[in-house]
Amino acid sequence: xxxxxxxxxxxxxxxxxxxxxxxxxxxxxxxxxxxxxxxxxxxxxxxxxxxxxxxxxxxxxxxxx
Numbered sequence: 001x002x003x004x005x006x007x008x009x010x011x012x013x014x015x016x017x018x019x020x021x022x023x024x025x026x027x028x029x030x031x032x033x034x035x036x037x038x039x040x041x042x043x044x045x046x047x048x049x050x051x052x053x054x055x056x057x058x059x060x061x062x063x064x065x
Contacts, residue, residue: 007064008045010056017064018047018054 002008002020009017022044028037041058 002043002058002061002063008043008061009064010060011062012060016045016047016054017049018045020044021046021053023058 002023004020004023006020007017008020009015020043024042025039026042028040030037042055043058043061044053044055045061046053
């Protein structure tokens with residue numbers, strides 16, 4: 001589980017490393033058979049190399065130890 005203050009990187013671009021500064025749930029607009037999907041978590045990450053804050057889905061990130 002990722003939480004605020006964790007160091008994370010993207011699965012598809014391991015050079016983008018940063019620190020989680022905020023998390024919030026966003027309603028999913030996809031529908032499954034019989035119901036809508038659960039909310040997805042959007043994570044704001046402050047990148048190390050240029051201090052920019054970017055938002056990613058939580059399932060695209062992994063913790064860096």
